[in-house]
Amino acid sequence: MTGTRGAYRKTAQRREQILDAAFTLFAKNGYTASSVNEIARMVGISQTGVLHHFAGGKLALLTAVLQQRDALAEENLRGKTGRDFLATLVEISRIQATQRGVVQLYRNLSTEAVDPEHPAHEYFRDRLSRIADAVTQAFTEVLEQDGLTPGTEPREASLSTLAMTEGLEALWLQGMDVDMAEGIRLFINGYLTRAL
C-alpha cells in the first residue's frame, strides 16, 4: 500500500527520515532530553510537520524507533539454536562495534527506563526477560549435546553472558579499549567444551 507510487510515497519517505532522525537523537541524548523540534530541524520541516506523521506524539516516535530496531536485531537470531545461537550473539556484537549509535540508543533508553514510570519501562523489562530466556535455552540445548563444561548451569551461564555483554558495551561506550565481540566469545568459550 505504501509503495513507491502514488499519494503515500512522500509520507513513507518522510516517516523514514523522521525515524532516522529520531533514532540519531535518542541515541545521542536519550528520550527525555530529545525534542520533537530538533528532530524536525534535522529533517528540515517544522515541529508540527513531524507530529502530523506520528499521531501519538513524541511517544509514538519512541515506540516506532524501538520496534524498527528490535525487528532487525532479533531477525538474526530467529531459527538458530544451541551453538549457532551463541555464535550469533558474538556476531551481533561484532556488527554493533561498527554501529555505536545503536548501542548508545539502547543504553540510553534502557537506563532511563529503569524508572517504573518511564513509558518504555515494560518494554525493556520484557525485552531483557525474553533475551535471558532465549540464551538460557541455547545453553540448555548445548548441555543436552554434552557441550558444556561440567558444573555449568544454563540459567547462570545465560545471565553471566548477558552481564558481560552489557558490561563490555558500557566500557566500550565510555571510551575504554576493549574488543566487545572477542570478549564475549572468550567468555562463552569458558562454558563450552569445544570453543566457538
Place this chain on the structure above:
Amino acid sequence: MTGTRGAYRKTAQRREQILDAAFTLFAKNGYTASSVNEIARMVGISQTGVLHHFAGGKLALLTAVLQQRDALAEENLRGKTGRDFLATLVEISRIQATQRGVVQLYRNLSTEAVDPEHPAHEYFRDRLSRIADAVTQAFTEVLEQDGLTPGTEPREASLSTLAMTEGLEALWLQGMDVDMAEGIRLFINGYLTRAL
C-alpha cells in the same frame, strides 16, 4: 569554620539537605531531566533559595554530588593492595546492593556523560581510567605473589572484572534476579589460584 554554631550553621545544614535531594533526584531521573525547582520543593524552599547555596547553578550541584559520593566510595579502597583490594571490590558491591540509588545515580549519569558535550564527560572518563588502573595494579600485585592462574593477564583481568561489575549492576537495576557481589566474587575467583 562551618561548624555547629554561629551564623553558618543553617547554611551547612541546608547545603546537606539540598545535596541529598539532588542526589535522590539525579539518581532517579539523571541530570538533564532533573530540575532545580523539584530539588527545591523536596527541601521545602524555593528554586532561588537553592541557587543561593550553589552559586554555579545546576552544574555546581552535579559536581558537588559526584565529589561527595566518590569520596565515600574510594575511601574504602585506599591503602588496600592485591587480594585485599579485590576482596574490597566484592564488599563494595555487597553494600551497593542495599543502596539502589547510588548504583542508579552512576548508571544514569555515566550514561548521559557518554556524550562528549556533557558537563561530566571528562569526570567519568577519568574516573573509569583511574579505576581500571587501580584494579590492574591489584591483579599485578597478586601475580607477583604467584596468586594468578596461568595465562592471566592483569590488564585483561581488570577490564573483564569491571565489565562484569557494570553488567551485573545493569541487570540488577533492570529487575533481573542476580546477586551482584556473589557474581563478582566468583568471576574474580576464576583468575585466582586461591579463592576469595
Place this chain on the structure above:
DNA sequence: GTCTATAGTGGGATAGAC
C-alpha cells in the same frame, strides 16, 4: 502534507525586597 500561530507548561537564572 506542511505551515503559522498560539496555548499552556516548565526550565534556569537574575534583581531586588525583606
Place this chain on the structure above:
DNA sequence: GTCTATCCCACTATAGAC
C-alpha cells in the same frame, strides 16, 4: 537566608489556513 517577581527560553500539543 529566603522570598516574590520577572525574564527569556524551550518544550509538547492543538487549531486552522493554504
